[in-house]
Each structure stands twice: as C-alpha cells, then as structure tokens.
Amino acid sequence: MLKTFTDQLNRKVIINYPPKRIISLVPSQTELLFELGLTDEVIGITKFCIHPAAQVKSKTKVGGTKKLDIELIRSLQPDLIIGNREENTKDNIDLLSEEFPVWVSDVASLEDAMKTISQIGDLLDRQPEAAYLNHLINAGFTDLQTLALQLGIDKKVAYLIWKDPYMLAGRETYINDILMKIGLTNITKESRYPETDLQDLALLKPDLVFLSSEPYPFREKHLEALKLSLPGTEIMLVDGEMFSWYGSRLVKAVQYHFQLQPKLK
Known part of the structure; x- marks a missing residue:
C-alpha cells in the first residue's frame, strides 16, 4: 500500500509500504538498517558502508556518499533511498527524488540521532526494534x-x-x-x-x-x-x-x- 512520510527536511515522501528494495547512501544508517533486520531488503550501499562487514560484502556498491553512480542506482530500481543532508549532495538528492522516493535525515545532536532511528523504524515497519x-x-x-x-x-x-x-x-x-x-x-x-x-x-x-x-x-x-x-x-x-x-x-x-x-x- 502507498504511505506518506515526512523526512527531516520536511519533504513529503510517498512509498510502497513496507519497502522491499532499499538503497542506503550513509554508512551509519546502513549499519542501522542491518541492525533492524533488513538484510534482504537492502540492495545497494556506498563504498564507505563497512559495517556489518559480513552483510555489506555482498551488496551492490553505488559509489561514494558524494559521488554516486546514478545510472547504477537507476538499474537497481529501488522503492526507497535513504540519505542524509550533510553526507550526500543536494544535487544528487534532488536528481534521485525526481525518480524515486528519497527520505533524508538531518542529524546535529544525539536527540536528532534517536529521532532518526525512531523515524526509520516507522518508515520500514521496524518500530519495536528501533524503540529498543x-x-x-x-x-x-x-x-x-x-x-x-x-x-x-x-x-x-x-x-x-x-x-x-x-x-x-x-x-x-x-x-x-x-x-x-x-x-x-x-x-x-x-x-x-x-x-x-x-x-x-x-x-x-x-x-x-x-x-x-x-x-x-x-x-x-x-x-x-x-x-x-x-x-x-x-x-x-x-x-x-x-x-x-x-x-x-x-x-x-x-x-x-x-x-x-x-x-x-
């Protein structure tokens, strides 16, 4: 079913819920996705996503956080891309948002980080795991x-x-x-x-x-x-x-x- 979320840049993001083909553009958020139990759903990550080592090894690398391979991302046909305001470029986020649902975090404090964990839990139907x-x-x-x-x-x-x-x-x-x-x-x-x-x-x-x-x-x-x-x-x-x-x-x-x-x- 289609469901609407608001990311931390106050952008409306409509996704097919829960998403099954996720690309993460941020190393710390990639690790979070695996911790939330989304090993199969994560299909693409950046070359800087190094944790957890065993799981990231088999995932498609879509470039660096600021130098993304847009064509490769297109070929993966994600139903959700998760990024971050500071770690990814506005140009890349804007470009990808024209074609795919892109949810962006904006983290400047521990409280922001916990809010991000909670919101990603909501976004991916992993609320109990995020709360824990x-x-x-x-x-x-x-x-x-x-x-x-x-x-x-x-x-x-x-x-x-x-x-x-x-x-x-x-x-x-x-x-x-x-x-x-x-x-x-x-x-x-x-x-x-x-x-x-x-x-x-x-x-x-x-x-x-x-x-x-x-x-x-x-x-x-x-x-x-x-x-x-x-x-x-x-x-x-x-x-x-x-x-x-x-x-x-x-x-x-x-x-x-x-x-x-x-x-x-």
Whole structure:
C-alpha cells in the first residue's frame, strides 16, 4: 500500500509500504538498517558502508556518499533511498527524488540521532526494534552524563577531523554534541568545520586534542608531530566512528565512552 512520510527536511515522501528494495547512501544508517533486520531488503550501499562487514560484502556498491553512480542506482530500481543532508549532495538528492522516493535525515545532536532511528523504524515497519535501540542509547548516555559529573570532567577539547589543512569539528555539529554529552567543551566557537593551523590551535590553549580516525586517518606519527607544536597539551587518538556515527553504532559508542571518560579527568 502507498504511505506518506515526512523526512527531516520536511519533504513529503510517498512509498510502497513496507519497502522491499532499499538503497542506503550513509554508512551509519546502513549499519542501522542491518541492525533492524533488513538484510534482504537492502540492495545497494556506498563504498564507505563497512559495517556489518559480513552483510555489506555482498551488496551492490553505488559509489561514494558524494559521488554516486546514478545510472547504477537507476538499474537497481529501488522503492526507497535513504540519505542524509550533510553526507550526500543536494544535487544528487534532488536528481534521485525526481525518480524515486528519497527520505533524508538531518542529524546535529544525539536527540536528532534517536529521532532518526525512531523515524526509520516507522518508515520500514521496524518500530519495536528501533524503540529498543533508543532505550539502550538513552540509558547509556544518561549514565555517561552522570559519570562525567562524578568524575568532574571539565576540559576544553579540540577535535581534529582533517589534515592539510587542519580542520576542527566545530559548534552545530553532531560531534560537538557528543563531546558535550561526555563532559567536554569544544575549544572552537566557530560553526561546522573550520580550518585552523597549529599556531592558532596553540593560542586557543586546549586541554585536550582528539585526533579522529576518520575522515582523515590520523595515526601515532601525527600524534608525535603535534606534541612538538603543543607542549603541555594532552593529545589522543580516538575512534571517529564513536563520535560521528549516529545509527546503531551508538550502542557500541556508550561502552567506548565509558572506557574513555576516566582518562579525561
């Protein structure tokens, strides 16, 4: 039957409910779909969709999140495409929306992420599974916020996502909200993903610098180089998926942050 939904860009999306041929254009949402039990329904994913490893292996790759193979997507004849405002381009979303139902999320906070899980559960007739995931995530992050207070975590952090040029995760981002949830304050007051250099970063005097494993793959050698420019600042490699993936990975993120928090005192 035909059913109408409203996505997070306030666009009306009419689908044949429940959809049976789904393409996901976002890695964290791809993982969520498999977690909701939609292994057979997912027919296409991006080359960056790496979790869960066993299931994604056999799925058709339709390009990168921003460089999609439109003709390949057309050949798959999806009855639903699921994307994201930040991770996919407006041009691609607009083009695909002319031919297929495209539901788009817009996530800038943990609360947005949980809303997305709930709405995707509604969209795909997986409401109980989505509700259970949100129960685990809400309980976990409530405990993380309590632990941050108990441990007295109160440090300023610079979260680096890119090199050459260096780029920070700024305010009004999902990463910023996760940093706050575990008791940290973002050192930059700029929005989105501002560029910086080591001289400007030193002037901001962060207590901590996080080097994310994605999208730029920071490694130990980068950590050692930054120590020379930022003496007295604690510099840590962190798992970017635990700060930036907003689907079912949040359940794993809770355990990750519980282990991280004692190191932040």
